[in-house]
Structures are given as structure tokens and as C-alpha cells.
Amino acid sequence: MQHSAGRPLSGQVALVTGGARGIGAAVCQALAQDGATVYAADLLSCEETVAAIAEAGGLAHARKFDVSDRNACVALANEIVAAEQRLDILVCNAGICPPGTVAGDWEQWDRVIDVNVNGTQACIAACWPHMTACGYGRIVLVSSMAYYQGGVIVGTEYSASKGAVAAMTRHVARNGGPHGILCNAVAPGVIATDMTASFSKPDPQAIPLRRVGTAEDVAGPVRFLCGPYSAYMTGTILNVTGGIVLAA
Ligand code: NAD
Numbered sequence: 001m002q003h004s005a006g007r008p009l010s011g012q013v014a015l016v017t018g019g020a021r022g023i024g025a026a027v028c029q030a031l032a033q034d035g036a037t038v039y040a041a042d043l044l045s046c047e048e049t050v051a052a053i054a055e056a057g058g059l060a061h062a063r064k065f066d067v068s069d070r071n072a073c074v075a076l077a078n079e080i081v082a083a084e085q086r087l088d089i090l091v092c093n094a095g096i097c098p099p100g101t102v103a104g105d106w107e108q109w110d111r112v113i114d115v116n117v118n119g120t121q122a123c124i125a126a127c128w129p130h131m132t133a134c135g136y137g138r139i140v141l142v143s144s145m146a147y148y149q150g151g152v153i154v155g156t157e158y159s160a161s162k163g164a165v166a167a168m169t170r171h172v173a174r175n176g177g178p179h180g181i182l183c184n185a186v187a188p189g190v191i192a193t194d195m196t197a198s199f200s201k202p203d204p205q206a207i208p209l210r211r212v213g214t215a216e217d218v219a220g221p222v223r224f225l226c227g228p229y230s231a232y233m234t235g236t237i238l239n240v241t242g243g244i245v246l247a248a
Contacts, residue, residue: 007035008227015077015085017067017123020044022193023053023222026215028090030223032058034116035143036089037209039080041065041169043094067094067119072128077126089138089226090127092120092165097195100155109157115170116161128181137181139172140220140225141165143237145189148245153199162187167235173235182234184225185248188218208243217242 014031018024019040025048032053040046046062053060063079065072080087085120095116098108120141131137142160144151158206165185172183190202191213204210206247223240224230239248 001242002086007033008229009089010087012036012037013039013080013086014089014091014226015039015041015080015087015123015127015223016091016093017119017149019049019062020046020047020153023188023191023215024093024196026219028060029056030055030152030219031052031089031091031226032060034223034227036164037061037074037084038173039076040061041068041076041094055069067092067123068112068114071116073119073126076231077130081130086104086134087127087130088136089140090123090131090180091140091142091222091226092123093118093142093222095142095161096196097154097158097205099153099199100157102156104155108155112155112157113164114160116158117164120165124168131181132179134182137176137179138220138226139181139183141169141172141178141183143169143185143187145187145241147237148239148248149188151170169237170235177234181227182230182236184230184233185237186218186221186225187237187239187241187245189213189239189244191205191215191218193228202244204205206244208246211242213242 016037020042041063050060145160147162169185
């Protein structure tokens with residue numbers, strides 16, 4: 001791994017999906033602080049994320065794309081490699097979490113699986129040839145507390161999608177290891193972002209750390225999983241729940 005200029009990710013290139021806001025924007029900023037050139041990609045504009053990084057002296061680019069468009073994922077990965085001659089880090093953070101029920105509706109089921117599962121796979125598949133070709137890669141997926149203990153407010157499809165992401169983490173880890181590709185995940189608890197803005201929040205007294213999480217609380221472990229201090233970790237799912245989940 002290149003480790004120059006005193007920052008652990010100097011010279012590396014990262015693609016972060018869902019980088020326009022929330023956890024994704026915080027991850028973009030954390031990786032840029034560590035020296036990576038960050039491509040923040042989202043359905044929404046990532047210009048604000050990129051401007052904040054530039055203001056702090058970092059390097060970032062904004063791209064608009066839809067993770068559920070497989071061709072767009074391939075085109076973006078190829079574009080990054082053509083421009084930078086490398087693609088070291090992929091953070092599959094883009095996701096949706098509409099309110100729902102156990103019975104749910106099939107249209108919503110398909111949409112959530114399409115974005116959270118198929119979109120994650122589309123990004124991994126798009127980056128895989130580049131990472132295997134250079135024998136190095138760090139992939140971080142974003143699961144959820146709903147994987148461990150089911151969700152409330154959300155539909156069954158959300159828990160199913162995040163369970164699939166956890167299984168994909170282990171599958172990609174097992175198959176990526178021989179190629180120098182590490183794959184790990186974070187499973188956030190209740191994090192204050194636009195996604196959860198309309199959801200009723202748990203009583204902080206019910207959370208061992210006595211507060212709802214922030215996007216930065218999740219970006220820290222992601223940064224760790226992208227950097228040099230997690231070099232012998234793969235297939236791990238880090239629960240980032242303030243202690244709500246204690247046995248995972
Ligand atoms: P958010 O809604 O604030 O941000 C998600 C981003 O993903 C948005 O910018 C959105 O435009 C983007 N996105 C959605 N669909 C997309 C698509 N098809 N293509 C490209 N971009 C797309 O949510 P957040 O809270 O920052 O969530 C980030 C991730 O963390 C999600 O995968 C979410 O499921 C997961 N998560 C969040 C929480 C929480 O409490 N906030 C808890 C557990 C897991």
C-alpha cells in the first residue's frame with residue numbers, strides 16, 4: 001500500500017456511493033482527510049460534499065449516477081480508472097429505507113432490493129476487474145442493525161436487503177482475499193440523517209451510549225476499514241449502534 005505524505009490513503013482513489021449527504025458525505029470527508037482522491041457518486045448532486053472537501057484542502061469529484069443502473073456503475077468505475085489509473089477503495093453506502101410493514105407491497109420490495117442489494121452488487125462487479133488486476137482493494141458495505149434484530153417502521157424488504165449485504169460481505173471477503181481484496185461492512189444503529197428524519201427516534205436512555213448516532217460516528221469505522229490499521233480484517237461486520245446491539 002502507498003503510504004506517503006504522512007496520510008494513510010495518500011495516492012489512493014476511492015469511490016463512495018450515496019456521497020451527497022448523510023453517512024456517505026461523512027465518509028467522503030473522512031477518506032479525503034486521510035489523503036484519498038474521492039469520487040462521491042449519488043442520484044443527488046454531490047457538489048456540496050466536494051466543495052467541503054476542497055475547502056479542507058482535499059481532492060474530490062462529484063458524479064451523478066444510479067446504483068441500480070448496472071451500465072452506469074461499469075461506466076463510472078471505468079471512467080475513474082481511465083482518469084486515475086487506479087481504484088483502491090469502494091464504499092457501497094447508497095441505500096433507501098422507506099417506511100413499511102411486514103406484509104408490505106411488492107413494488108416497494110423490488111425497489112429496495114434493487115437499490116440496496118442489486119446496486120451494491122453492481123458496484124462491486126464494476127470495480128472487481130480493476131481490483132483483481134492490480135491485486136489490491138478495500139470494499140466496505142453498509143448493512144444495518146436491522147440485519148441483527150429486524151427493523152421497526154421499515155418493511156421486511158429493508159431487513160432482507162441488509163441481511164443480503166451482510167452475506168455478500170462474507171462472500172466477497174472469501175473470494176477477494178486471494179486477490180488482495182478485503183471486504184468488510186458496518187451495521188449502523190439509529191443514525192440522525194435525512195433517511196431517519198421522519199422516523200420517531202428511540203429514547204436515548206434506551207441506548208447504552210445515551211444518544212442517537214451521527215454520520216461521523218459511522219464514518220470513523222468505515223475509515224478504519226479502508227485504511228492500514230485493518231489490514232488483517234476481512235469478512236467482518238462492525239456493529240455501530242452505540243451499544244444497542246451487544247452480542248453481534
Ligand atoms: P441518506 O438518505 O441520508 O443518504 C443516502 C444517500 O444514498 C442519498 O444521498 C441518496 O440520494 C443516495 N441514494 C439512494 N438511492 C440511490 C441510488 N439508486 N443511486 C445512487 N444513490 C442513491 O441515508 P443515510 O442514513 O446516510 O444512509 C446511508 C446508508 O446507511 C444506507 O445504506 C442506509 O440503509 C444505511 N443505514 C442507515 C441508518 C440510519 O439510521 N441512518 C441505519 C442503518 C443503516
